[in-house]
Amino acid sequence: xxxxxxxxxxxxxxxxxxxxxxxxxxxxxxxxxxxxxxxxxxxxxxxxxxxxxxxxxxxxxxxxxxxxxxxxxxxxxxxxxxxxxxxxxxxxxxxxxxxxxxxxxxxxxxxxxxxxxxxxxxxxxxxxxxxxxxxxxxxxxxxxxxxxxxxxxxxxxxxxxxxxxxxxxxxxxxxxxxxxxxxxxxxxxxxxxxxxxxxxxxxxxxxxxxxxxxxxxxxxxxxxxxxxxxxxxxxxxxxxxxxxxx
Amino acid sequence: xxxxxxxxxxxxxxxxxxxxxxxxxxxxxxxxxxxxxxxxxxxxxxxxxxxxxxxxxxxxxxxxxxxxxxxxxxxxxxxxxxxxxxxxxxxxxxxxxxxxxxxxxxxxxxxxxxxxxxxxxxxxxxxxxxxxxxxxxxxxxxxxxxxxxxxxxxxxxxxxxxxxxxxxxxxxxxxxxxxxxxxxxxxxxxxxxxxxxxxxxxxxxxxxxxxxxxxx
Numbered sequence: 001x002x003x004x005x006x007x008x009x010x011x012x013x014x015x016x017x018x019x020x021x022x023x024x025x026x027x028x029x030x031x032x033x034x035x036x037x038x039x040x041x042x043x044x045x046x047x048x049x050x051x052x053x054x055x056x057x058x059x060x061x062x063x064x065x066x067x068x069x070x071x072x073x074x075x076x077x078x079x080x081x082x083x084x085x086x087x088x089x090x091x092x093x094x095x096x097x098x099x100x101x102x103x104x105x106x107x108x109x110x111x112x113x114x115x116x117x118x119x120x121x122x123x124x125x126x127x128x129x130x131x132x133x134x135x136x137x138x139x140x141x142x143x144x145x146x147x148x149x150x151x152x153x154x155x156x157x158x159x160x161x162x163x164x165x166x167x168x169x170x171x172x173x174x175x176x177x178x179x180x181x182x183x184x185x186x187x188x189x190x191x192x193x194x195x196x197x198x199x200x201x202x203x204x205x206x207x208x209x210x211x212x213x214x215x216x217x218x219x220x221x222x223x224x225x226x227x228x229x230x231x232x233x234x235x236x237x238x239x240x241x242x243x244x245x246x
Numbered sequence: 247x248x249x250x251x252x253x254x255x256x257x258x259x260x261x262x263x264x265x266x267x268x269x270x271x272x273x274x275x276x277x278x279x280x281x282x283x284x285x286x287x288x289x290x291x292x293x294x295x296x297x298x299x300x301x302x303x304x305x306x307x308x309x310x311x312x313x314x315x316x317x318x319x320x321x322x323x324x325x326x327x328x329x330x331x332x333x334x335x336x337x338x339x340x341x342x343x344x345x346x347x348x349x350x351x352x353x354x355x356x357x358x359x360x361x362x363x364x365x366x367x368x369x370x371x372x373x374x375x376x377x378x379x380x381x382x383x384x385x386x387x388x389x390x391x392x393x394x395x396x397x398x399x400x401x402x403x404x405x406x407x408x409x410x411x412x413x414x415x416x417x418x419x420x421x422x423x424x425x426x427x428x429x430x431x432x433x434x435x436x437x438x439x440x441x442x443x444x445x446x447x448x449x450x451x452x453x454x455x456x457x458x459x460x461x462x
Binding site for chain 2: 013073074096
């Protein structure tokens with residue numbers, strides 16, 4: 001049974017007319033203007049099997065983040081089916097689900113709860129998470145005093161220690177310092193060795209090659225190529241060079 | 247706020263003929279304040295938490311529920327103060343106080359229903375919150391805070407009886423000032439309206455919540 005399965009998934013967004021006021025709705029009802037929706041994803045199909053790690057590459061606005069949001073269950077697709085089997089931890093944006101005025105420890109508990117961890121399990125894992133994050137004595141300080149690297153380390157530590165089946169990461173790994181990057185790489189490698197899966201969005205070819213054996217290249221919402229990470233990266237980079245006219 | 251109100255209605259508005267007037271007004275103001283605040287914060291709850299909704303897969307119903315419950319904390323303090331003032335005014339505890347949790351529970355259910363419905367609609371039509379705010383201003387006069395039910399002409403009384411906030415004010419006064427249990431008919435009407443509103447709110451929220459992500 002695949003962990004994640006996308007079947008002819010399409011997702012579109014209405015072209016927004018600024019603030020959604022009552023006026024906007026009324027003029028739309030009476031007006032003749034029909035905006036074409038903007039397709040963020042168009043007929044995307046792929047499967048992520050147990051133990052497989054998939055990188056998603058593509059230029060800005062290609063639909064990578066939308067794809068992760070659909071996998072995380074934040075929004076249903078407009079067409080097609082998304083099936084997910086297993087518990088997902090999503091690291092989509094730096095510090096989402098964190099409250100700046102709460103302490104690091106309180107945010108840790110809150111974040112674990114958002115990932116679906118029970119209070120007791122969180123207490124068991126608490127020390128390990130704090131130790132992994134390397135935040136140390138600052139854990140009892142409010143989050144607004146943290147640097148962005150510290151926030152990312154805390155978020156990553158909670159996500160990796162709460163042992164999800166699938167980890168979704170949206171290019172935030174670059175924030176930590178060198179030692180934490182090494183540590184998180186090692187954690188991700190052992191995460192993969194434990195047979196867990198990774199769905200990974202990145203602009204860095206180095207980390208894609210390191211983390212994933214498979215890659216999916218999407219462009220303007222459509223799948224351009226799905227296959228071996230090296231081959232997909234080569235094609236993707238070749239295309240980018242062609243576009244630059246080199 | 248409570249202190250200021252008590253001061254105004256005991257020292258400034260105090261009428262020799264009616265020593266209970268401050269209590270009478272507070273029995274109206276506490277429910278009305280709770281209702282207006284919970285409705286407004288409930289309405290904006292989904293929009294205020296847009297970053298969470300776009301990035302964290304939690305059940306969306308959490309947001310209106312949380313905002314109403316956080317208002318309940320203030321409410322508990324206000325009710326405790328109100329009961330304290332009742333005692334200060336020399337009115338003892340009576341057995342009918344046991345009705346209070348039930349009628350407040352129904353009221354909270356009603357506000358939650360409203361919060362579900364309006365928070366969802368507010369995502370699609372962003373000026374919903376201004377409609378709610380204006381309605382609350384009107385409500386201040388439509389709920390018998392400064393006047394009693396006895397003053398309402400019989401032909402308008404039907405209008406008041408379907409208003410759950412007015413029903414709550416009436417029952418608060420029944421219990422705290424008149425020492426008798428709320429009328430069955432009022433209670434049943436409030437129960438039906440509250441449960442109905444809660445169900446309708448949940449239904450509307452469920453219908454609209456799939457569009458939150460693209461609209462926020």
